[in-house]
Amino acid sequence: MTDTPEYSPSRRRFLAGAAVATGAAATGTLVHAQAAGPDPLITELQPWQQYLGDGVDARPYGVPSRHEAHVVRRNVPWLTADSVSSVNFTPLHELEGIITPNGLCFERHHSGIADIAWGDHRLMINGLVDTQMVFTMDDLMRFPRENRVYFLECAANTGMEWRGAQLNGCQFTHGMIHNVVYTGVPLRLLLEEAGLKTSGTWLLAEGADASGMTRSIPIEKALDDCMIATHMNGERLRPEQGYPLRLVVPGWEGNMWVKWLRRLEIGDAPWHHREETSKYTDLLGDGQARRFTWEMDAKSVITNPSPQAPITHGPGPTVLTGVAWSGRGTIPRVDVTIDGGITWHQARMSGPSLDKSMHRFYYEFDWDGRPLLLQSRAHDSTGYVQPTKEQLRAVRGFNSIYHNNGIQTWAVNEAGEAENVEIG
Amino acid sequence: MSKSAKMMKTITLSTALVALGASLALAETPAPSREGGFGLGRAALPEEVAAWDIDIRPDGLGLPVGSGDVYTGEELYIDNCAACHGDFGEAVGRWPVLAGGYGTLDGEDPHKTIGSYWPYLSTVWDYVHRAMPYGAAQSLSDDDVYAITAYLMYLNDMVDDDFTLSNENFLEVPMDNQQAFFMDNRAETEYAVFIGEPCMTNCATSVSITARATVLSVTPETEGGAAAATPAVAEAAAPAATAVVEAAAPAGPDPALVAAGEGLFRQCASCHQIGEGAVNRTGPQLNNTFGAPVASHEGFRYSPALQQAGESGMIWTEETLTAFLLDPRGYIQGNRMAFRGLRSEEDAAAMVAYIRAAGGEAK
Structure with missing residues (x-):
């Protein structure tokens, strides 16, 4: 090479x-x-x-x-029993801007990638509606549609880092996220078409894959900003992202964005299915568990330099960059430190600042060739400030797996090599 | 939030969006509703809803009439579940542990099993019915699912071995950990704390590293700088592809058939490995199988049915393997392979060709 x-x-x-x-x-x-x-x-x-x-x-x-x-999704084989129920990671350290290319969007499947033809797919709406309905994909393309940019983050992103610094690279620590422009029909229009009964307070979304993925969603969210997407970044969904139809649940954990969406059932209580009881509940230190932790809190990570993207140019002008996002709004500000948090600097935001979308930040500095301790800290539009891992552990303990949005630290040595560390 | 308060929020939001749109020229007009609907789609037929509406709720909604006992469940579990989850729910490899774990949830190493963690029994029934056995979803009858659920309860010391679970007594089963779950309370416990202007200067006197990822060394080894990873990937990919072609050449099967079989093999790959380095997993590795006696791989625990077939002199030939792949349960009754069978003779021919080409030919 x-x-x-x-x-x-x-x-x-x-x-x-x-x-x-x-x-x-x-x-x-x-x-x-x-x-x-x-x-x-x-x-x-x-x-x-x-x-x-x-x-x-x-x-x-x-x-x-x-x-x-070399710019590809990668997995961590020891994490899961088999690749058909596994996850791989977006190479964040190789990307710029805010949009993730379709072929690099991380994958998470529970029973492999369902192979469904556009013409063979059906969407059913049943339960507490005036008319139980079936739509073909061509039917769905006749409803008014919208274009929205949203991040999708797996609730388990950074989940391997609860007990300490474990995986050496932002692809592995933070790569269960992607950010694309979706084209789709507001879910509200489909529910109006079927005639939502006033007793309908919950919605069950179900996938057509062999896991029959299901999640319960409160009807307020379904009517607010959920959509059923047919396209990502201008082209039809990739098979691994749910072709031909995926539920978009802006700002909420990725598991709810049911792929290969085949059915929406309206009910008057949550279903408490596997992915919202056994999984995707947050076990706290005292043995109690939070359920329905849907929103993804504000988070950021420095993508360059990072363990997979060391500084190779020696001392002098250096571009530090990274991404930040919040499931509760926009990211007006990111702070960056290069000395482990003694002094912080406001990073420069660049690119579109959209609701529940990834944001890009930069911090340019002259590296003096001495070791660095890099961190970034996101502020979202609600005023929430990204906490440290210690702050999160103080509330939740070490066993919650999901929703780790703590501040990430990279140590850079004199040679420019970066490592995943924790500091105190 | 009250309805009027919500409307206020919507109005405020719309106003904000208009203001934002004016400054950034964003096109954010929501897709419009149509009074009375668009008249798209069609009414679902009752049998269509019945075919897809299989979900079960904690209050019993959706639960079909039926029953199953612990003993029947044990047999079904050994045949359909134990290969991944272990004979006693202890799990093989990293497949999910299903039993035990009581008293571990607040400890160092919590085991979140059906008994120790799951809040609702309906979740077990629903999930086993919709997604299991792995690779043959929805192949169990309602009574089978009741029986397997009963056995899982028995494995978790929730019932005695003479227990029968049915739609009649389903809601009477207490789940120990149900009270441990509570609604997301981050708004109270975290959002109020993680807010406000943080320290920007002189925030600490000194900082030192307390933990390092490199000590663990668990990151996949292809990493170490983008450029370093490039040749490694290229080298690894090229010889592997060559090996398949070389192996295929002497046997002389149609390359298109082998390729078709390779595609079909994805259905098998969650349980079976083949080729260089293949090892027994949920199913036996498949090297040196074609032309060899049935159930002859050392170290794999075959079902009594397959052992018996092997002992009686049955050999994996074009004929026997094809028949087995088309109807695994029917051809050798009582074997544990959780696969419904290939769909056609053509698929079976392709699969046999691939298995032979990829390393399955007995040496």
Whole structure:
């Protein structure tokens, strides 16, 4: 992989020069690096300059550059019994902006990916409605639809970090999240079509996969901002994200966003099914358990530098970036520290600030080459400030698995390598 | 929230959105309702609702008429569940533990089982019925589900071995941990605390590292910098693909058939491994199977039915394997493979071709 610039010998030569130049810059005089010799990538004719590339239809459905083949979802095999009931993680450290590309959105399946044709899918509405109904996908495409950007975070994201620093990389510690623009029909319109009875206070959403995934949702949320999505980032849903139909439950835990959505039942009490009793309940230190912990609290993580994205350029100008989100609003502010929380700086927010969507932040600084302790702290539009892991543990203990939105720490050493740590 | 208060909130929100829209030029007009509906979709037929509406609620809503006893449940459990969950609900590997764990919930290592944690028995019935056995969902009869639920109660010391569970006595069963669950109270216990302007300068005098992830070394090893991971992935992928092709060549099966079989094998892969490094899991590994006697892999605990077939001299041939794959329960009665069978002769031919090509040919 000599074409990966960060690690090529000629690039290293440049970097050595850059380090010297930065030293000079610190004295107040701007001095740029001087090359030891001409760069062959400039002075020698390269194959791509000379020979013809592929024609227009070489990739009828485009894929990333082959030089980006390392940017993929990854899983942690020991976490689960089998890949059909497992999870993989979004490579946050490789991404910019706020939108997650469809092929990199993390996957969580309970019985593998259901393979359903658009024409074979049906959505049923039954229970406490005037008319129990069946819709085809083509029926659904005739309802008015909306476009909304929302994050989807698994309730167990960062769940492996309750007892201490465990996984070395933000992909693994924070990668059970993605943020895409959904196109879909407001759930309210479908419930109006079936005629919601006044006794209907709860909704059961059910998937068509072999796990028959079910979750109970209060009717207020269903009528407020839930939607049934057919498209993500402009194209139809990916199979692993519930093609052809997924429930969107903005700001609430990802497990409720039922994929391969086949049925909505209206009832007058919650169903207390497996995924809202045995799983996705938060066991506290005293043995009691919170249930129906739906909202995802404000959270942030520095994606670069991080264990999978070390600083490779030596001292000097350094771009720190990360993402933040809240299930209860927008993120007007993120604070960043590089000294383990002695001094905090307000990061620069960049890109659209949308309700219940991922936000991007930056903090640019001149690295002096000494070890760093990096943290970020999100503030959401309700005034809530992202707590430390210690603050969360004081309330919940160590066993709650879900909803860990504590502040993450990366330690960066003199070589620029980053590690997942806890500090005190 | 009262209805009028909620309406106020909606109005305020709409006003805010209009203001926001004016400054950011966002198109945020909600999709409109239509008075009387759109007239889309059709009425569901009663038999359609009956086919899909299988959910059970704690108050018994949805529970069908039926019953099953602990003894019947034990037999069904051993055949359908024990391969993953263990004979006594203790679990194999990282599959869920189903029994025991009493008194552990406030300790270092809580075991959240049906007995120790689950608040409602209806959850057990509903989940077993809708999603189990794994890979053959909804294949159990209502009475089977009652019986397996009764056995799971017995494993959790909730009932004696002469117990019969039915729709009649279902709601009489106490669940010990039901009172331990309470509604999300973060608004009171956390939101009030995690709010306000935090410290920005001189927030600590010194900071030191108290825990490190690298000490544990549990992160997948392909990591260590993006560039380092790239060649490793490429190298790992290439030889594996070559190996399959090479293995297929001498046997001479149709590559398209093998490829089709590989796709179908996804149905098997949660229990069976095949190829280099394959090991016994829920099901036996499948290397060196074709041409070998039935139930001949060492270290795998076969059902008595398969052991008997092997002892009687049955060999896995094109004919026997095809018949088995098409109707596992019918062809060798009493075996424990939780799979309904392949759908067609074509699929079976593809599967046999794939199994032979991928390492299943006996050496």
